[in-house]
Amino acid sequence: MNSTQNRKISQITEDTLIFGIDIASELQYARAFDWRGMELSKKAVSFHNTLEGFEGFAGWLKGLQDRYSKEKVLAVCEPTGHYWFCLAQFLQGRDIKLVMVNPYHVKRSKELDDNTPSKTDSKDPKTIAKLAIEGRYMEPYIPEGIYAELRTLYNMYLSVNKEISSKRNRVARWLKIYFPEYDKVYGNAGCKSGILILQTTPLPQDILKLGIDGIVEIWRSAKLRGVGVKRATSLYNAAKCSIGLQTGGNAVRMEIRHLLDDLARKEEEKGSIEAAMDETSRQIPGAGTLCDIKGVGRVTVAGFFAEVGDIRRFESPRQIQKLAGLALRESSSGKHKGETKISHRGRKNLRTLLFRNMLPLVAKNKEFAELHRYYTTRQKNPLKKKQSLVALCCKLIRVFYAIVMKKSRYDGLRLMSDIHRPEMVA
Numbered sequence: 479m480n481s482t483q484n485r486k487i488s489q490i491t492e493d494t495l496i497f498g499i500d501i502a503s504e505l506q507y508a509r510a511f512d513w514r515g516m517e518l519s520k521k522a523v524s525f526h527n528t529l530e531g532f533e534g535f536a537g538w539l540k541g542l543q544d545r546y547s548k549e550k551v552l553a554v555c556e557p558t559g560h561y562w563f564c565l566a567q568f569l570q571g572r573d574i575k576l577v578m579v580n581p582y583h584v585k586r587s588k589e590l591d592d593n594t595p596s597k598t599d600s601k602d603p604k605t606i607a608k609l610a611i612e613g614r615y616m617e618p619y620i621p622e623g624i625y626a627e628l629r630t631l632y633n634m635y636l637s638v639n640k641e642i643s644s645k646r647n648r649v650a651r652w653l654k655i656y657f658p659e660y661d662k663v664y665g666n667a668g669c670k671s672g673i674l675i676l677q678t679t680p681l682p683q684d685i686l687k688l689g690i691d692g693i694v695e696i697w698r699s700a701k702l703r704g705v706g707v708k709r710a711t712s713l714y715n716a717a718k719c720s721i722g723l724q725t726g727g728n729a730v731r732m733e734i735r736h737l738l739d740d741l742a743r744k745e746e747e748k749g750s751i752e753a754a755m756d757e758t759s760r761q762i763p764g765a766g767t768l769c770d771i772k773g774v775g776r777v778t779v780a781g782f783f784a785e786v787g788d789i790r791r792f793e794s795p796r797q798i799q800k801l802a803g804l805a806l807r808e809s810s811s812g813k814h815k816g817e818t819k820i821s822h823r824g825r826k827n828l829r830t831l832l833f834r835n836m837l838p839l840v841a842k843n844k845e846f847a848e849l850h851r852y853y854t855t856r857q858k859n860p861l862k863k864k865q866s867l868v869a870l871c872c873k874l875i876r877v878f879y880a881i882v883m884k885k886s887r888y889d890g891l892r893l894m895s896d897i898h899r900p901e902m903v904a
Contacts (some may be wrong), residue, residue: 487613495548498607509603522600554610617771632784659716682717755780764882773839785828
């Protein structure tokens with residue numbers, strides 16, 4: 479991976495044709511420049527997002543190459559959602575390198591040429607190309623093979639999880655309005671016995687009509703164990719003194735039943751996606767070893783490789799840390815020294831995955847728990863709890879990287895050696 483601007487600039491030589499593209503859903507605009515920034519195209523060229531449009535654009539590009547004797551071609555665009563995927567595949571098939579510039583940089587650079595913040599389809603390709611000539615670009619990673627499969631599966635997993643949370647919140651909302659005492663009987667909203675009651679008698683008046691014996695009979699018919707007269711009595715008494723609304727009951731019953739049916743289907747989908755993620759991630763060398771770390775689950779490992787891709791493309795775990803938006807940034811000027819924070823740039827899902835996994839990891843893994851305790855209680859530069867968790871996320875990245883790259887196994891004693899490092903230096 480290119481890590482310095484000088485290295486990026488050095489890739490653009492006199493033999494390079496640079497063309498900036500303003501990506502859209504249907505119609506793209508492009509302008510071509512040489513390595514000094516002189517425009518080679520007389521005007522912006524437009525082409526449709528179709529095979530015919532791509533072929534016509536490739537012909538125009540080949541004409542410029544022959545006319546100005548350019549051996550290499552560099553395509554530059556903004557990461558505008560998913561619209562660039564098809565064009566990237568087309569360019570890749572013709573051995574044309576595609577790089578990207580930050581949309582924020584494009585927005586800030588618009589006034590350099592005409593001193594106006596105007597945005598047009600013909601102006602943006604020029605700004606995009608000029609940023610690339612200065613080396614202010616990044617090379618996108620397009621996963622292939624099992625990594626592409628894994629990323630799609632993980633995105634499906636996140637989407638299904640989001641839908642499950644949304645439907646659970648909607649059920650909880652209706653219960654707060656019509657049966658607010660329900661959560662006093664059931665602390666766990668997903669309890670199977672409680673779900674059966676909500677599917678048949680979701681409102682307090684329904685439970686009163688059913689009676690204690692009727693509630694018990696529902697559980698017996700479903701062959702549930704661990705629930706009986708005592709729980710049924712608590713539920714009946716809660717319904718008897720409920721302060722929930724009494725109006726609009728029929729529509730609410732229908733809504734709750736539909737939500738519960740959708741929840742059951744989504745939970746089933748989630749299970750099948752998790753199984754597919756597990757099966758796919760097992761094909762990655764070293765992925766199974768990561769699951770040997772206590773507190774690290776298969777979903778975490780699959781999600782990590784889905785977001786990172788082929789870990790062998792990184793020269794250092796610091797690059798993965800930067801990809802996750804966990805690189806440190808500082809805002810200082812003169813005598814003022816600002817607070818150091820993480821950049822929050824990069825792949826948000828990767829950062830979220832690492833942080834959420836760190837909570838059970840600190841609770842279950844004794845080495846990470848001890849490191850967390852040390853970071854928050856050491857005499858020199860103690861960290862706040864959240865800062866410590868972020869530091870441990872970076873530590874987990876380094877552990878994953880070392881295990882996969884060196885084909886080794888998790889060593890808790892080696893991890894604990896960091897505790898004594900500051901004192902040894904002092």
